[in-house]
Amino acid sequence: xxxxxxxxxxxxxxxxxxxxxxxxxxxxxxxxxxxxxxxxxxxxxxxxxxxxxxxxxxxxxxxxxxxxxxxxxxxxxxxxxxxxxxxxxxxxxxxxxxxxxxxxxxxxxxxxxxxxxxxxxxxxxxxxxxxxxxxxxxxxxxxxxxxxxxxxxxxxxxxxxxxx
Amino acid sequence: xxxxxxxxxxxxxxxxxxxxxxxxxxxxxxxxxxxxxxxxxxxxxxxxxxxxxxxxxxxxxxxxxxxxxxxxxxxxxxxxxxxxxxxxxxxxxxxxxxxxxxxxxxxxxxxxxxxxxxxxxxxxxxxxxxxxxxxxxxxxxxxxxxxxxxxxxxxxxxxxxxxxxxxxxxxxxxxxxxxxxxxxxxxxxxxxxxxxxxxxxxxxxxxxxxxxxxxxxxxxxxxxxxxxxxxxxxxxxxxxxxxxxxxxxxxxxxxxxxxxxxxxxxxxxxxxxxxxxxxxxxxxxxxxxxxxxxxxxxxxxxxxxxxxxxxxxxxxxxxxxxxxxxxxxxxxxxxxxxxxxxxxxxxxxxxxxxxxxxxxxxxxxxxxxxxxxxxxxxxxxxxxxxxxxxxxxxxxxxxxxxxxxxxxxxxxxxxxxxxxxxxxxxxxxxxxxxxxxxxxxxxxxxxxxxxxxxxxxxxxxxxxxxxxxxxxxxxxxxxxxxxxxxxxxxxxxxxxxxxxxxxxxxxxxxxxxxxxxxxxxxxxxxxxxxxxxxxxxxxxxxxxxxxxxxxxxxxxxxxxxxxxxxxxxxxxxxxxxxxxxxxxxxxxxxx
Numbered sequence: 001x002x003x004x005x006x007x008x009x010x011x012x013x014x015x016x017x018x019x020x021x022x023x024x025x026x027x028x029x030x031x032x033x034x035x036x037x038x039x040x041x042x043x044x045x046x047x048x049x050x051x052x053x054x055x056x057x058x059x060x061x062x063x064x065x066x067x068x069x070x071x072x073x074x075x076x077x078x079x080x081x082x083x084x085x086x087x088x089x090x091x092x093x094x095x096x097x098x099x100x101x102x103x104x105x106x107x108x109x110x111x112x113x114x115x116x117x118x119x120x121x122x123x124x125x126x127x128x129x130x131x132x133x134x135x136x137x138x139x140x141x142x143x144x145x146x147x148x149x150x151x152x153x154x155x156x157x158x159x160x161x162x163x164x
Numbered sequence: 165x166x167x168x169x170x171x172x173x174x175x176x177x178x179x180x181x182x183x184x185x186x187x188x189x190x191x192x193x194x195x196x197x198x199x200x201x202x203x204x205x206x207x208x209x210x211x212x213x214x215x216x217x218x219x220x221x222x223x224x225x226x227x228x229x230x231x232x233x234x235x236x237x238x239x240x241x242x243x244x245x246x247x248x249x250x251x252x253x254x255x256x257x258x259x260x261x262x263x264x265x266x267x268x269x270x271x272x273x274x275x276x277x278x279x280x281x282x283x284x285x286x287x288x289x290x291x292x293x294x295x296x297x298x299x300x301x302x303x304x305x306x307x308x309x310x311x312x313x314x315x316x317x318x319x320x321x322x323x324x325x326x327x328x329x330x331x332x333x334x335x336x337x338x339x340x341x342x343x344x345x346x347x348x349x350x351x352x353x354x355x356x357x358x359x360x361x362x363x364x365x366x367x368x369x370x371x372x373x374x375x376x377x378x379x380x381x382x383x384x385x386x387x388x389x390x391x392x393x394x395x396x397x398x399x400x401x402x403x404x405x406x407x408x409x410x411x412x413x414x415x416x417x418x419x420x421x422x423x424x425x426x427x428x429x430x431x432x433x434x435x436x437x438x439x440x441x442x443x444x445x446x447x448x449x450x451x452x453x454x455x456x457x458x459x460x461x462x463x464x465x466x467x468x469x470x471x472x473x474x475x476x477x478x479x480x481x482x483x484x485x486x487x488x489x490x491x492x493x494x495x496x497x498x499x500x501x502x503x504x505x506x507x508x509x510x511x512x513x514x515x516x517x518x519x520x521x522x523x524x525x526x527x528x529x530x531x532x533x534x535x536x537x538x539x540x541x542x543x544x545x546x547x548x549x550x551x552x553x554x555x556x557x558x559x560x561x562x563x564x565x566x567x568x569x570x571x572x573x574x575x576x577x578x579x580x581x582x583x584x585x586x587x588x589x590x591x592x593x594x595x596x597x598x599x600x601x602x603x604x605x606x607x608x609x610x611x612x613x614x615x616x617x618x619x620x621x622x623x624x625x626x627x628x629x630x631x632x633x634x635x636x637x638x639x640x641x642x643x644x645x646x647x648x649x650x651x652x653x654x655x656x657x658x659x660x661x662x663x664x665x666x667x668x669x670x671x672x673x674x675x676x677x678x679x680x681x682x683x684x685x686x687x688x689x690x691x692x693x694x695x696x697x698x699x700x701x702x703x704x705x706x707x708x709x710x711x712x713x714x715x716x717x718x719x720x721x722x723x724x725x726x727x728x729x730x731x732x733x734x735x736x737x738x739x740x741x742x743x744x745x746x747x748x749x750x751x752x753x754x755x
Contacts, residue, residue, distance in 0.1 A: 039422070039429040076426065079300050080307060080418045081380070138430050144441045145434050147219060 007156040009129045011114075011163060018114045018163050022046050024107040024131045024156070032135060033099040036077045036084060043137040045072040046109045046129065050163075053124035066125065067114065074137060075106045114163070125163040130156045182232060182459045189225050189452055222448055229455040236462045247676075250469040250476075254462070261461035265454050273446060280442060288431045296425045303418045310347055310408045311389050317345040318391045318406055327353060327404050328397045330362050338364035341406075349388075349409035356401045369407035385412050475506055487514035535703045539586055539711075543579035550575045582709070589713040593702065599640035599724050606682070607631045609641065610667050613648045623662030624655075630668030637680050637745055639725055647721040650714040651684045651741050657707065658688025658739065671747070678747040679727070685740040691733040699731060 006025035013019045024044065026032060032042060047070045051063040072089040083095040084102035096102040114127060136151045146153055240258065244251035317323070322344055329337040330353055341351050341364075350365030354374040363370055369388050381388045387410040394403045431438070474491045481489040487510060491503045550572035557565045607628060614626045655665045666685045671678055691699060698704045700719040705712035718741075722729040726746050733739040 039425040040433075041426050076422065078419075079422060080304055080415065136430065136433075138434065139427050142427075142430050142434055142438055144445065145437050148437070148441055150434060150437050 006154075007129070007131055007159055009127065009159050009161050011127060011161050018127075019110075020048055020112045020114055020127055020129065021110045022048070022108070022112070022129050022131065024133060026103070026107060026133065026135075028135075029099065029103050032103070033084075035136060036075060036102075039077065041074055041076040041137040042106075042133075042135055043072065043074045044106065044131060044133045045070055046112075046131050048112055048114065049128045049158075050114050051126055051128065053126060063126075069112060069114075071109050071112065073106060073109075075102060126160055127163060128158045128160050130158045132156075182236075182463055186229075186456050186459060189229065189456065192225065193449070226448065226452045226455065229452050229459065233455045233458045233462075236459065240462065248473075250473050254465040254469055257465040257468075258458065258461050261457050262454075265457040269450055269454065273450065276446065277439075277443060281439065284431065284435055284439070288428055288435070293425070293428045293432065296421055296428060300418060300421050300425065303414055303421070307389070307410065307414065310410060311391075313345060313347050314389055314391045314406055314408050317348060318393045318404070320344075323393065323404060324395055324397065326351075327395060327402060330364075330404075334362045334364050345406075347408050348406050350407040352405045352407070354403045354405070356403075361402060365407070366409055369409055371405060374403040374405060382415060383412070386410065387412060387415050471503060475503065478506065478510070482510055482513070487517060532702065536590065539703060540583065543583055547576050547579050586711045586713075589711050589717070593713050593717050593720060597643075599643055599721075601638040601640055601725075603636050604639050604641050604644070605633070606635045606637055606669055606680070607633045609645060610648060613645055613652055614665075616649070617652050617656055617665075624659055625662075625664040626652075627664060627666045630666070631682075632669065635669055635680070637747070639745060640721075643721045643724070647718045647743070648684070650718050654714060655684065655686035655688060655739070658686055658690075663687035663738075672744070674744075679744040680747055682743045682745070683740055684743075685738060687738040690735045690737055691731065691739050692735050693733075696731060696733065700729070 006027070008023045008025070010021040010023075011018055012021065024046075036042060047068070049068045050066040052066050054061065054063045070089075074087045076085055076087070077083075078085045078095065081095060083097050084099065085093050085095050086102065086106050087093045094105065096105055131154075133154045133156075134146070134151060135153070138146060138151060145151065237258070240251060240254055244255055326337055326341055326344075329340075330351065338351060341348055348365070350363070350367075350369035352363045352365075352369075352371055353361040354371075355361050358373045360371075368383070368386055369390075371390075374392060378390060378392060381390070389408040389410065390405060392403055392405045394401055396402075471491070478489050478491045490507050490510065554565075554569055554572045556562075557568045562568070610628050610631055614628060617624070618626060652665065659665075664687050667682065669680060669682045672681045673679070695704075695706065700715045701712070702716040703712035704715075719729050722743055722745070728744045729741065731739055731741050
């Protein structure tokens with residue numbers, strides 16, 4: 001397990017297709033819950049990249065990107081049902097009755113299948129992952145204020161783990 | 165010091181650099197405008213580091229433009245202080261462009277900022293927020309009220325009777341149920357096995373089993389609230405399920421209200437900062453345009469003024485005697501016709517000047533030949549007469565031959581010596597070599613000249629106290645010594661009964677050149693006004709034994725040093741000769 005700046009990446013799937021599990025740690029959960037209840041929204045994006053290690057005399061070419069997957073989520077408070085809702089970029093919504101359940105679901109993405117093509121199977125592969133978290137998701141043109149760091153957006157560095 | 169040609173080349177290179185910088189910025193602006201929607205939308209998605217880099221890049225261009233503009237303005241101001249050609253006009257053009265830019269951008273900026281402020285204040289006022297929250301509260305209250313109503317019905321005392329009657333007479337009982345609670349949209353009874361016994365109402369609320377009975381169910385077009393209760397009727401347990409149907413619009417509208425509230429809350433929290441960032445963005449984009457206006461005005465004015473400055477420079481060079489100078493211009497330059505005319509005029513002027521010089525030279529030599537012939541002829545007469553007289557006495561065998569011989573031969577020798585002296589001085593005047601300047605302490609030079617004359621005439625007081633000992637000038641020492649010797653000779657000869665000879669030296673500035681002005685004054689008989697204009701002409705003299713070449717030599721030496729010499733006299737109480745010698749560099753003399 002690797003851990004860097006509040007981000008944990010775990011790989012699993014021995015024998016089968018590999019899958020990734022990414023968990024982001026945010027040190028101000030109470031502030032986030034309060035912000036959501038006040039009517040603001042929050043979003044987080046998890047990005048996974050699968051690379052093939054390329055041993056080449058031309059190191060500037062870098063390794064080959066095999067696949068990339070991004071999962072984006074938005075969290076908000078549903079006043080009608082009195083629940084927290086996490087909406088994924090594919091449109092699926094899930095409601096959570098309390099903050100703890102919300103945080104667990106919002107900051108964790110599991111079973112992200114890293115399905116390398118047959119051409120690279122058996123070669124040296126590794127995964128890079130990072131999270132970009134916006135405690136307050138703003139609508140344009142208010143997004144301008146994010147340029148001056150007012151929303152406290154966080155982008156973790158890329159963390160790497162080799163595929164077994 | 166940078167010459168006009170260097171300045172022009174530097175300005176040309178600077179202009180190209182400025183134009184390249186402006187084009188780069190305009191391309192950047194074009195890209196931002198073309199992708200402005202994407203830019204603003206994806207701004208939040210950018211990582212903080214990327215946003216920082218973008219901010220630095222966005223700041224770098226205005227800073228670079230500001231630096232270039234500042235440099236150009238400072239150059240312009242310095243040029244104006246140094247009296248550079250047309251710098252004042254360029255400054256006026258610059259101020260005009262700045263004024264136009266402010267007049268065009270200022271009202272737009274004020275209008276834009278005022279509009280944003282008033283729009284945010286009006287569209288997102290606190291009353292809007294209260295309305296949104298109130299609407300959401302009402303929607304939530306409405307749903308809760310329906311839920312509570314449903315619960316009250318299911319917990320009410322009438323339910324057992326309705327359940328008992330519902331199996332036998334479902335339609336009549338359904339009417340009674342709706343009469344008791346109009347909010348119920350469907351009523352359904354399941355037996356203990358979970359099999360439906362009876363159903364009435366909206367079919368969308370119909371269940372396949374009692375296990376799905378509690379809570380809320382959102383469907384595509386409807387939201388269903390359900391409440392169930394198991395009761396015993398006639399010794400049998402049945403489960404009654406009552407449903408209330410809410411329009412899906414409620415859910416959709418509450419979500420829309422929530423999203424509006426999200427925007428409102430965002431504005432409420434970040435509106436003030438947003439305004440500041442907006443103003444900063446405005447200046448981030450408008451300031452470079454303002455600076456570009458300044459740079460464009462500088463470049464344009466440079467292009468307009470440059471040919472005029474070249475003409476001014478060329479005129480000055482021609483005035484200084486450089487007739488070989490020509491102004492170069494671009495073939496398509498609007499002022500090329502003027503420049504061509506100027507160059508043609510200079511060529512014609514040069515030709516005329518050469519012809520004039522040639523004619524002057526011929527005239528001068530003719531005049532000198534005539535004067536020389538005259539000066540040589542003058543002593544020839546007494547020589548001839550003396551020789552004829554001696555010869556006659558000798559031929560006549562005159563007794564007083566011995567008495568006549570000596571004065572006659574003496575007269576011949578004197579005249580021949582005068583002729584020799586005159587020819588020597590003429591030779592000196594004609595053969596004065598090109599000056600070889602070197603650093604000379606003027607005071608020492610004058611003292612050296614004066615020491616000769618102090619011995620010759622003790623009646624004349626020579627005062628050199630007004631010549632600084634530290635004053636150093638670049639002159640040909642021997643030539644200047646000869647010039648001062650001639651002046652001192654004239655001064656002493658003008659004071660046969662004694663007097664004072666004074667020399668002083670000062671630094672004076674004429675136009676852009678600094679001169680060392682040396683004044684040699686005597687208290688002699690003075691020079692009549694009528695003679696003042698002729699005293700420097702060769703062979704002009706008022707003295708009995710003068711050659712008339714002394715002051716001509718002085719003038720020639722001073723002219724060869726690119727200086728000037730003139731005399732002032734009141735005609736009776738003395739004469740002052742002034743010599744101006746140019747100082748090549750400001751650091752040349754040390755006074």
